[in-house]
Amino acid sequence: MKIVFMGTPAFAVPSLQMLVEEGYNVVAVLTQPDRPQGRKKTLTPSPVKEAALSLGLPVLQPERLRRQEAIDELAAYEPELIVTAAYGQILPKAVLDLPARGCVNVHGSLLPKYRGGAPIQRSVINGETVTGVTLMYMAEGLDTGDMISRVEVSIEEDDTAGTLFGKLSLAGRDLLKAEMPRLLAGPVPATPQNDSEATYAPNLKREDERIDWNASSRDIYNRIRGLVPFSGVFTEWNGETFKVWAAANPSAASSSRNKESSAEPGTVLTVNEHGVEVKTGDGSLLLTSVQPAGKKAMSAADFARGGTMKPGTVLV
Structure with a gap:
């Protein structure tokens, strides 16, 4: 046949x-x-x-x-x-x-x-x-x-x-x-x-890739997972695209920290060898693989050693 x-x-x-x-x-x-x-x-x-x-x-x-x-x-x-x-x-x-x-x-x-x-x-x-x-x-x-x-x-x-x-x-x-x-x-x-x-799964668009820092840590984590290894997700830092390729699972105990922080969602709370911790709508999320504009993807620990992003920076 x-x-x-x-x-x-x-x-x-x-x-x-x-x-x-x-x-x-x-x-x-x-x-x-x-x-x-x-x-x-x-x-x-x-x-x-x-x-x-x-x-x-x-x-x-x-x-x-x-x-x-x-x-x-x-x-x-x-x-x-x-x-x-x-x-x-x-x-x-x-x-x-x-x-x-x-x-x-x-x-x-x-x-x-x-x-x-x-x-x-x-x-x-x-x-x-x-x-x-x-x-x-x-x-x-x-x-x-x-x-x-x-x-x-x-x-x-x-x-x-x-x-x-x-x-x-x-x-x-x-x-x-x-x-x-x-x-x-x-x-x-x-x-x-x-x-x-029936529910629908339309093809992904550019706006699906943007991080909404007002969302929960879990929702942002799921969005990152859902777009890897294809487009990844992005936010903006200093007016340029800042891509995120991985984050720590927010179910881990460490994800509960900074829930009481008064910082606005998108604010960078810590930058160290563990990664870049960013305030979310319900706590914080630790980014573990990032890609600044014009550079290759890297571990957030390697990015932190560059010292170019400081706590208090706001990602949009």
Whole structure:
């Protein structure tokens, strides 16, 4: 049976590799076009493209899958099953109708919660303790299709979006592997989603990365975790961007200090070998990895030794 795989980030790679390793007939791979990366804006292939080429698979990279020429190019491969995992484009009805066995999606949440493009990051930002992967038939709506099966995955307090991506990518691979024999045999019984329970995980924007020091220490900590290792979060110091890549878990006993401080949120309370302690809406948070404008990320202890930030400084 001819299978077309669609995916873009590293999350999708284990599922693609599994299909090939298990001997399934993957006839083509669709992924997003190469994008500029880094300061030099070098055109860089997606992780799925790199994996597909290493496996000797044809790669298609339509800018817009809705365009007729892209649909025609895909149709030429005569797919009987389409498998997607974080592809990054909504499939039009003309594509959904192509394969006789349908289109299935490996989605990084327990649907109907966290429909949308950033379910993993949003689940960490929102302080969830459990998430998972849902294997679903695709429909025209945004992650609205009937659910085939799903598996739960715990979110630990020290998980970041990056570590959770890794966990969920493997969970998705294993879930897809378990269901592939049924998917090839014919239509699989699936459960409609309860739309009244749906929540959404829209793609992240620049404003999602800004720290609100009036928030609780826990909320800020979760935001940092939810954007690492991708964009990180930022505040402003001396009118320039000051990025934060890690902080101490506020559940630790030391996080209770300075709750009585009268300083305004965002005020730097201490700068020492332990890091940079900043007043929050309900206490303080110890920043342990930072990146001043124009510099590389560094431990907050190394930053403190530079002596350029003093207690009393206000971050905004």
